Amino acid sequence: MALVLILAGVGLLTALNIGVALGRFDQYLLGVMTMAAINVILTASLNLINGFTGQFSIGHAGFMAIGAYTAAMLSLFAHWPFWLVLLAGAAAAGAAGLLIGLPTLRLRGDYLAIATLGFGEIIRVVILNIPVTGGPRGLPGIPNLTNFFVAEGVMVVTLVFIYNLVNSSHGRAFLAVREDEIAAETMGINTTAYKVIAFSIGAGFAGLAGSLFAHHLMFINPASFSFMKSIEILVMLVLGGLGSLTGSVVAAVGLTFLPEYLRQFSDYRMVLYSALLIVMMLTRPQGLFGKKELTDLLHFEGRGGLGHSRDQKLD
Amino acid sequence: MAILEIKSLTKVFGGLTALSGVNIEVGEGELIGLIGPNGAGKTTVFNLLTGIYAATSGEILLNGRPLNGLKPYQITRRGIARTFQNIRLFNELSVLDNVRIAYHRHVKSSMLASVLRLPGFSREERELKAKALELLEIFHLTGRKDQLARNLSYGEQRRLEIVRALATGPQLLLLDEPAAGMNPQETNELVQLVRWLRERFGLTIILIEHDMGLVMQLCERIYVLDYGLVIAEGAPETIKRDPRVIQAYLGEEAS
Numbered sequence: 001m002a003l004v005l006i007l008a009g010v011g012l013l014t015a016l017n018i019g020v021a022l023g024r025f026d027q028y029l030l031g032v033m034t035m036a037a038i039n040v041i042l043t044a045s046l047n048l049i050n051g052f053t054g055q056f057s058i059g060h061a062g063f064m065a066i067g068a069y070t071a072a073m074l075s076l077f078a079h080w081p082f083w084l085v086l087l088a089g090a091a092a093a094g095a096a097g098l099l100i101g102l103p104t105l106r107l108r109g110d111y112l113a114i115a116t117l118g119f120g121e122i123i124r125v126v127i128l129n130i131p132v133t134g135g136p137r138g139l140p141g142i143p144n145l146t147n148f149f150v151a152e153g154v155m156v157v158t159l160v161f162i163y164n165l166v167n168s169s170h171g172r173a174f175l176a177v178r179e180d181e182i183a184a185e186t187m188g189i190n191t192t193a194y195k196v197i198a199f200s201i202g203a204g205f206a207g208l209a210g211s212l213f214a215h216h217l218m219f220i221n222p223a224s225f226s227f228m229k230s231i232e233i234l235v236m237l238v239l240g241g242l243g244s245l246t247g248s249v250v251a252a253v254g255l256t257f258l259p260e261y262l263r264q265f266s267d268y269r270m271v272l273y274s275a276l277l278i279v280m281m282l283t284r285p286q287g288l289f290g291k292k293e294l295t296d297l298l299h300f301e302g303r304g305g306l307g308h309s310r311d312q313k314l315d
Numbered sequence: 316m317a318i319l320e321i322k323s324l325t326k327v328f329g330g331l332t333a334l335s336g337v338n339i340e341v342g343e344g345e346l347i348g349l350i351g352p353n354g355a356g357k358t359t360v361f362n363l364l365t366g367i368y369a370a371t372s373g374e375i376l377l378n379g380r381p382l383n384g385l386k387p388y389q390i391t392r393r394g395i396a397r398t399f400q401n402i403r404l405f406n407e408l409s410v411l412d413n414v415r416i417a418y419h420r421h422v423k424s425s426m427l428a429s430v431l432r433l434p435g436f437s438r439e440e441r442e443l444k445a446k447a448l449e450l451l452e453i454f455h456l457t458g459r460k461d462q463l464a465r466n467l468s469y470g471e472q473r474r475l476e477i478v479r480a481l482a483t484g485p486q487l488l489l490l491d492e493p494a495a496g497m498n499p500q501e502t503n504e505l506v507q508l509v510r511w512l513r514e515r516f517g518l519t520i521i522l523i524e525h526d527m528g529l530v531m532q533l534c535e536r537i538y539v540l541d542y543g544l545v546i547a548e549g550a551p552e553t554i555k556r557d558p559r560v561i562q563a564y565l566g567e568e569a570s
Contacts, residue, residue, distance in 0.1 A: 169416075
């Protein structure tokens, strides 16, 4: 059963990629698929902070902005190669995460949420007001280097990175911090360090997503990274399930396609979108996947993975 | 030689003096009881020993080295482990994961090695799992390894807390009311278990307990706290007859 489903999944992905390679998808659909991959990176990276480490951060668009602007400016003004630009975008956002994480992660719960929200806005307002970023007019003419394959590849690397990290001793330290900070500390875990590391890695991947985003849309301005973008990522995360990477993938892809599909209802589009979100949250408040992964659902006996160490009972 | 020396330890919360000038000395391999009425400051001693609170004044020495100013995780690495009066397991994680987390300080694989799944990482994960299962086996929890900690019975949760504390590899084990909520039979088993633990793991143990029968049976030396002061110290028989202890527990004799 498990094998069949995995094969079906791999088959579907292969078919999708062959379809793209043969040019069977139009430009519009390809664009939405690329955005879906970028949103998966954003949601999975926020999951590392909010879902696995339990630190409620809602300023993710700020880190995405740092990555996007760093990458765009390096491409436009310094003409660095694309792969280096992507790494630089991720590194800049990761460093910003480190700087912002050190003071704010002393706060808990609502207070941390408000502080991260504030920092997200500060980043946006700074970009809005310094000349080198083009201010409110944004940065046009960024080379179109992000195609579907690039976005998809970076997405897979991100998911493998986070999955492997979470399923290790270090990952269990993140989970311990989420469950009970005092107990985690008593078990010999430097909780402050782990919170800052999770925050910085999460921010780094958001920056990576931002770099892809800039080279996909070819134009960025501060409005792309507003508070609403942070909320959009948070909605994807909560809908998929805090602590489930499978949930992040499904919800990010679903919620990227849903508004596009709803375009046919024109004026009622956002009403329907919101109504669907409310219905889903009412019927499944723990998110589509709760804390479970695909491997848990399939009773997949992985090697040392969360698969068999977690409760096997489905709820 | 004393493994633990507490010298005139004082802790003040706002206007409340929780501990004032407490002196405790514990020799290697001793089994010490810490008793006293509710609010006497027993758990505060544990919280200061494990670095959860910072002392207002006074000194704590472990193997002659001061612990003041260290964070709880650093103190764990020095070799002090504890259980909590109000059980603090990682509820949404499996029993096995609860124990594996406690081995944290012995983990050598770097974060990068874990992400890249280098060969050393897989070997260490296998060894870690084997060690955790071995410890669970001793405490008859192997059958529950895949359960979430919150689904264990009360007695099992108390046992898992002890397993987790042992996994950190301590010299000094602090047990905060290990028999709370246990029936007489379970309490009896606990007495056997604590004695056996000390032999098997070469531990020094301090335990806080309200069950006088258990303390008198188990501990070689007892410290009695009342209103933040050590009012008596000595062997169980001496403590039982000490008028100050009787007064603290039963109140002033009517004259």
